[in-house]
Amino acid sequence: xxxxxxxxxxxxxxxxxxxxxxxxxxxxxxxxxxxxxxxxxxxxxxxxxxxxxxxxxxxxxxxxxxxxxxxxxxxxxxxxxxxxxxxxxxxxxxxxxxxxxxxxxxxxxxxxxxxxxxxxxxxxxxxxxxxxxxxxxxxxxxxxxxxxxxxxxxxxxxxxxxxxxxxxxxxxxxxxxxxxxxxxxxxxxxxxxxxxxxxxxxxxxxxxxxxxxxxxxxxxxxxxxxxxxxxxxxxxxxxxxxxxxxxxxxxxxxxxxxxxxxxxxxxxxxxxxxxxxxxxxxxxxxxxxxxxxxxxxxxxxxxxxxxxxxxxxxxxxxxxxxxxxxxxxxxxxxxxxxxxxxxxxxxxxxxxxxxxxxxxxxxxxxxxxxxxxxxxxxxxxxxxxxx
Amino acid sequence: xxxxxxxxxxxxxxxxxxxxxxxxxxxxxxxxxxxxxxxxxxxxxxxxxxxxxxxxxxxxxxxxxxxxxxxxxxxxxxxxxxxxxxxxxxxxxxxxxxxxxxxxxxxxxxxxxxxxxxxxxxxxxxxxxxxxxxxxxxxxxxxxxxxxxxxxxxxxxxxxxxxxxxxxxxxxxxxxxxxxxxxxxxxxxxxxxxxxxxxxxxxxxxxxxxxxxxxxxxxxxxxxxxxxxxxxxxxxxxxxxxxxxx
Numbered sequence: 001x002x003x004x005x006x007x008x009x010x011x012x013x014x015x016x017x018x019x020x021x022x023x024x025x026x027x028x029x030x031x032x033x034x035x036x037x038x039x040x041x042x043x044x045x046x047x048x049x050x051x052x053x054x055x056x057x058x059x060x061x062x063x064x065x066x067x068x069x070x071x072x073x074x075x076x077x078x079x080x081x082x083x084x085x086x087x088x089x090x091x092x093x094x095x096x097x098x099x100x101x102x103x104x105x106x107x108x109x110x111x112x113x114x115x116x117x118x119x120x121x122x123x124x125x126x127x128x129x130x131x132x133x134x135x136x137x138x139x140x141x142x143x144x145x146x147x148x149x150x151x152x153x154x155x156x157x158x159x160x161x162x163x164x165x166x167x168x169x170x171x172x173x174x175x176x177x178x179x180x181x182x183x184x185x186x187x188x189x190x191x192x193x194x195x196x197x198x199x200x201x202x203x204x205x206x207x208x209x210x211x212x213x214x215x216x217x218x219x220x221x222x223x224x225x226x227x228x229x230x231x232x233x234x235x236x237x238x239x240x241x242x243x244x245x246x247x248x249x250x251x252x253x254x255x256x257x258x259x260x261x262x263x264x265x266x267x268x269x270x271x272x273x274x275x276x277x278x279x280x281x282x283x284x285x286x287x288x289x290x291x292x293x294x295x296x297x298x299x300x301x302x303x304x305x306x307x308x309x310x311x312x313x314x315x316x317x318x319x320x321x322x323x324x325x326x327x328x329x330x331x332x333x334x335x336x337x338x339x340x341x342x343x344x345x346x347x348x349x350x351x352x353x354x355x356x357x358x359x360x361x362x363x364x365x366x367x368x369x370x371x372x373x374x375x376x377x378x379x380x381x382x383x384x385x386x387x
Numbered sequence: 388x389x390x391x392x393x394x395x396x397x398x399x400x401x402x403x404x405x406x407x408x409x410x411x412x413x414x415x416x417x418x419x420x421x422x423x424x425x426x427x428x429x430x431x432x433x434x435x436x437x438x439x440x441x442x443x444x445x446x447x448x449x450x451x452x453x454x455x456x457x458x459x460x461x462x463x464x465x466x467x468x469x470x471x472x473x474x475x476x477x478x479x480x481x482x483x484x485x486x487x488x489x490x491x492x493x494x495x496x497x498x499x500x501x502x503x504x505x506x507x508x509x510x511x512x513x514x515x516x517x518x519x520x521x522x523x524x525x526x527x528x529x530x531x532x533x534x535x536x537x538x539x540x541x542x543x544x545x546x547x548x549x550x551x552x553x554x555x556x557x558x559x560x561x562x563x564x565x566x567x568x569x570x571x572x573x574x575x576x577x578x579x580x581x582x583x584x585x586x587x588x589x590x591x592x593x594x595x596x597x598x599x600x601x602x603x604x605x606x607x608x609x610x611x612x613x614x615x616x617x618x619x620x621x622x623x624x625x626x627x628x629x630x631x632x633x
Contacts, residue, residue: 259466
């Protein structure tokens, strides 16, 4: 694909995304319509975030050839970082209001103790861990959304790539990384409320707006992030950097003999995609309302790879299509909306069998359609008169 | 005369097998040199060491006017110092166009930030166009490299090497699998390249070596057996015994 193809595709993508956003907004409860329920607006907004993290996955796997099975850890970390601010401020709001009803005005220390008890009572503590020191600043926590995953990705990548760990071994290492992080966060002592995670994230502090509106705002923010992410990714892969990424994927030894430091490039892509994943997560979890360590279980990152494989890796729109279709289908099947199939003695319940269907689709796509759903577009364009 | 590359007392062994045994070799800044020798003589291992792919057990590889020791540097650093390598099998990036392959190889800053912020310039496009003409791919700039014929891939790879503008070019069996006309063209490209830089060609095909019309080094069991003109080395009794006589 040439640079002009990428430009054309990016333009089409942004156009479709804009139309979709306007249409959905007009039909939402936030705009006074009742066609699309607020809960579904949230589902759509979350789906856009998943499409964004799928772009990150496509960049690192489809373009740079590094099958990372740990990028969902960065996604969840992004959610944690913004969640700390949301939870802190929201709790502070409630605590202040309730203490203000007392006859004697509360001291600052009483307010902070109150917040601590509210947030950490569930893990048997009322003291703020050190990592919450910036939780009262939106700017600081927004910066941490980027800095914490970037630093972790840098440290992990530095060790892994410098030792020239590649292929399946690297994939296993990334799985171990996300598992270790998840197990650490499950502990009450981690300072992030153990298995309870952070909750109540759907409420914006100090903003007097109902969920109909808030969900719409997040939907817009997700759409903007996805649009910018697509444009940025498109620009990067169509240029010389993209050329080097694909070259590393196809023959990294040869790239070294051209004078490119392959390890540094891999590290840059790893850190860059971790940041994209974290931003996607920071927009996703306020719409989900809760983030907990189960989110970064190894299976989550594997699903991410499955979306990209089914959608078609090595093409940006493929990963977006894969993430949207598979995650929406997953919501539909596991949400109990899909009608069960009855075969007399045996009833097929989709809640249980959806994963089997997904697994079989993955195997079939890998074997018979390695280009995924995105490959269908090749067939369509080949029939066209232009080529 | 000053040397460009000086290899001194190089040895490396794999599981007790001495692939390179106290090898010494040097080449001047604008010289064409053919390296011949039977299978297992250490030709490819020699290239692996010079380009940083294999670390030697002993010896040094001194480079350039400042005689920097290349041993211990990684592949990318050695490539940036000005050593280019062409492999036996043509290894071009099949998924990318001829233009992209050449542009990526074009001598320029190789650090992540420079490449990330790189924008195509008129000068770079002109260099790529000229290279493509030189290697006979002027009309194929926007074809995907995977579609090229075997010979065209070989030339593209040579073009990529020339794009790097190395001071030393290591070429492993360039004539393998080529038609007679393709060989002739390859010879011309190599001879032309050697006017401005050092070129070392590893080759099995004596006819091809004869056409290069240059100094020849014969390797045997990891060290130099003979060196001189092709006629000189082919009349050497030892060379006949270990190599030509077979």
